[in-house]
Amino acid sequence: MTGYRRVASLRTAGELAAHLRTLGVSLPIHAPRAGEPDPLAQPCDTGGGSVVGNRFCIQPMEGWDGTADGAPTELTRRRWERFGSSGAKLIWGGEAVAVSPEGRANPHQLLIDGEHVAALATLRQRLVDAHERAFGRTDDLLVGLQLTHSGRFARPNAWGRPEPVIVYRHPLLDRRLGLAADHAVLDDAGLRRLVRLFVEAAARAREAGFGFVDVKHCHGYLGHELLSARARPGPYGGSFENRTRFLREVIEGIRARVPGLTVGVRVSIFDSLPFHEGPGGTGEADDAPRPYNCAFGADPDDPLQPDLDEPARLLALLDSLDVRLVNLTAGSPYYNPHVQRPALFPPSDGYRPPEDPLVGVARQIEVAAALKRRFPRLVVVGSAYSYLQEWLPDVARGVVRDGGADLVGIGRMALAYPHLPSDVLAGRPLERALLCRTFSDCTSAPRQGLVSGCYPLDPFYKRRPEAAALAASKAGRA
Numbered sequence: 001m002t003g004y005r006r007v008a009s010l011r012t013a014g015e016l017a018a019h020l021r022t023l024g025v026s027l028p029i030h031a032p033r034a035g036e037p038d039p040l041a042q043p044c045d046t047g048g049g050s051v052v053g054n055r056f057c058i059q060p061m062e063g064w065d066g067t068a069d070g071a072p073t074e075l076t077r078r079r080w081e082r083f084g085s086s087g088a089k090l091i092w093g094g095e096a097v098a099v100s101p102e103g104r105a106n107p108h109q110l111l112i113d114g115e116h117v118a119a120l121a122t123l124r125q126r127l128v129d130a131h132e133r134a135f136g137r138t139d140d141l142l143v144g145l146q147l148t149h150s151g152r153f154a155r156p157n158a159w160g161r162p163e164p165v166i167v168y169r170h171p172l173l174d175r176r177l178g179l180a181a182d183h184a185v186l187d188d189a190g191l192r193r194l195v196r197l198f199v200e201a202a203a204r205a206r207e208a209g210f211g212f213v214d215v216k217h218c219h220g221y222l223g224h225e226l227l228s229a230r231a232r233p234g235p236y237g238g239s240f241e242n243r244t245r246f247l248r249e250v251i252e253g254i255r256a257r258v259p260g261l262t263v264g265v266r267v268s269i270f271d272s273l274p275f276h277e278g279p280g281g282t283g284e285a286d287d288a289p290r291p292y293n294c295a296f297g298a299d300p301d302d303p304l305q306p307d308l309d310e311p312a313r314l315l316a317l318l319d320s321l322d323v324r325l326v327n328l329t330a331g332s333p334y335y336n337p338h339v340q341r342p343a344l345f346p347p348s349d350g351y352r353p354p355e356d357p358l359v360g361v362a363r364q365i366e367v368a369a370a371l372k373r374r375f376p377r378l379v380v381v382g383s384a385y386s387y388l389q390e391w392l393p394d395v396a397r398g399v400v401r402d403g404g405a406d407l408v409g410i411g412r413m414a415l416a417y418p419h420l421p422s423d424v425l426a427g428r429p430l431e432r433a434l435l436c437r438t439f440s441d442c443t444s445a446p447r448q449g450l451v452s453g454c455y456p457l458d459p460f461y462k463r464r465p466e467a468a469a470l471a472a473s474k475a476g477r478a
């Protein structure tokens with residue numbers, strides 16, 4: 001076992017605060033008070049004429065369950081309906097949807113081509129209808145679509161066959177992926193084609209009824225990789241201006257082609273070194289010479305520490321482009337999952353956490369708060385709250401009260417306990433049996449070619465045949 005103290009054992013706010021002090025971090029904690037308005041229940045102006053009804057956001061959560069040609073299935077629709085009835089008023093894109101076939105992260109990722117606009121419209125409508133049934137109104141609900149190209153982590157045709165599209169030679173990740181010395185780097189014409197595909201996809205998203213699109217720049221996928229393409233020659237690499245050219249061109253292209261469509265950006269606002277399983281199974285950073293220049297938002301001389309100079313420049317750029325909706329996340333699920341989604345139990349291809357997962361939660365919350373304070377005009381969604389478990393509502397309330405983020409993003413918790421936001425807002429006690437305990441089955445399943453879902457806690461997934469396959473593979477690893 002990891003030896004880290006279980007969150008469920010922290011019974012009072014005082015115990016949580018004392019435990020955080022032993023870890024050298026702190027988090028705002030704010031319990032609801034009788035007669036006082038709940039910060040989480042306040043509406044939020046997200047710009048573009050849209051005011052969402054509360055401060056909960058459902059993060060994009062893929063299920064690896066589309067059809068072979070990229071259309072939603074009944075599993076996808078079930079997940080989106082549950083997001084709709086969660087009570088959250090901002091739905092950040094449902095899940096990553098690829099703008100081109102070769103950009104799919106897996107052979108079951110959704111694809112936004114001309115064939116699938118109607119199916120995506122139905123998917124969105126199922127979510128909106130579920131929301132309407134549960135809460136009686138949808139005028140304060142905003143639903144976006146996350147657009148992606150999976151770049152280095154593309155695996156479009158077969159689960160076991162990565163087909164990486166890289167934008168620069170990365171000394172550590174190229175080795176990890178076993179890339180040949182002559183593996184092609186996507187050229188400038190290829191990037192310009194992708195700009196057109198993102199713009200085209202945004203037009204289709206609007207046709208399908210979505211209120212905004214996210215030009216995804218996180219988690220090691222293509223947009224995020226470009227942000228650290230210091231070693232790339234030409235117009236899309238090297239200087240900060242060049243590394244953000246793709247993002248600018250996509251945003252400007254959408255503005256010209258789909259006027260009035262709100263654009264948001266989900267970005268890994270800081271990154272770290274890649275990690276691997278070290279002796280005893282605990283995560284250990286890869287060896288890399290300093291300065292390390294392959295991580296956006298990391299200190300080149302001490303890359304385990306965020307350096308917010310360039311992230312602040314990026315947010316200033318987005319602000320200047322009149323992008324107000326930003327969703328701040330960190331790292332990548334492929335090479336440093338403990339940074340991206342703090343968890344007590346590693347996924348099947350992961351490692352035991354090298355730090356108390358609360359430290360990872362606090363890092364993301366602190367960075368988001370520091371940047372929100374520098375860019376008050378931006379509407380900031382924070383990430384990585386699920387590991388807080390029983391303490392999610394009080395920390396979320398504290399962060400919003402203190403202006404550390406405008407909205408609180410719920411990822412894994414939305415798979416395990418989708419109606420947590422409505423329970424919190426209605427003042428109902430939490431259903432502790434539904435709290436995500438970060439078992440990571442929702443990540444381990446797709447790593448083995450199985451659909452994702454909350455196998456430990458959602459009875460629907462518990463009953464599926466994949467649950468037995470997952471349990472057998474876990475037993476084999478034990």
Ligand SMILES: Cc1cc2nc3c(=O)[nH]c(=O)nc-3n(C[C@H](O)[C@H](O)[C@H](O)COP(=O)(O)O)c2cc1C
Binds near residue numbers: 095341413442
């Ligand atoms: C099964 C699974 C699927 C995910 N799919 C996406 C995705 O499609 N797009 C995305 O930006 N993030 C995705 N994420 C990351 C989450 O949105 C979120 O950032 C992460 O889980 C940390 O938040 P949490 O602590 O609330 O879970 C996924 C995470 C999981 C566990």
Ligand code: SF4
Binds near residue numbers: 415455
């Ligand atoms: S499988 Fe369920 S409990 Fe485990 S991390 Fe995913 S959502 Fe949480």
